[in-house]
Amino acid sequence: MAPALPGLEIIPFQVAAYDKKAGCMAFFDEKRTEDFQFISGTMIRKLAKEGKKPPNGFMPENAWKIIASYYQNL
Numbered sequence: 001m002a003p004a005l006p007g008l009e010i011i012p013f014q015v016a017a018y019d020k021k022a023g024c025m026a027f028f029d030e031k032r033t034e035d036f037q038f039i040s041g042t043m044i045r046k047l048a049k050e051g052k053k054p055p056n057g058f059m060p061e062n063a064w065k066i067i068a069s070y071y072q073n074l
Contacts, residue, residue, distance in 0.1 A: 024057035045071055
């Protein structure tokens with residue numbers, strides 16, 4: 001419950017991170033912290049601008065090409 005907004009219910013969300021074992025994005029599991037990598041937007045923009053690829057399974061290849069092209073042409 002938000003104190004100033006009595007009709008608003010705050011719903012917690014699950015944190016997603018890159019699961020290095022599974023090779024894809026997944027909900028973070030606190031019991032397997034060493035298996036996860038948190039990838040920031042800053043890191044993704046840097047990879048895109050430099051023409052590097054994110055970890056396999058991070059996002060579809062076609063989507064990455066669009067993002068990389070955008071940041072390389074700024």
